[in-house]
Amino acid sequence: MSNDVHYSGRHYSILYADIVRELKDVKALGLYCILLTYAGDKKMAHPSVPTLASDMGLSRNSSQQVRACLKRLEDVGLIKTFPRWTDTEGVVSSVKTKDFNSQTSNGYVVFDKLGAGFSSAVFNGEGVRKHTAPPCENTPRRITH
DSSP, rough: SSOOOOSSSSOOOOOOHHHHHHOHHHHHHHHHHHHHHHHGGGGGEEOOOOHHHHTTTOOTHHHHHHHHHHHHHHHHTSSSEOOOEEOTTTTESSOSSSSEEEEOOEEEEOOSSSHHHHHOEETTTTEEOOOOOOOOSOOOEEOOO
């Protein structure tokens, strides 16, 4: 059983008015809403770029548009992106090591106010050191498909 799935019911998210007024980018705003639904209470998500493209109503090959929206969200401090790594058995870690050396989909810390991601997260070779959202779990997890 995968540790990545916690709730199979209907997801929702709160979108604050100041974010809507300040972001002024409809595609980035839509992507932010999608990331919020994936993140849930943990404030962390890890969907692939093709999955995000599909969720946005774009072709799964629209990675350039999705990456531009992700960059916009990171530029205004609404998300912080971090790499995720797998080993040969499909176990996932946020720390790159000798065994965990194949990058999989990125992870995203999702914040609920503009600029929150600027000083809130510090990423280094040991993974997430500190941030205001719940800490990134460095414990390897098995992904089941």
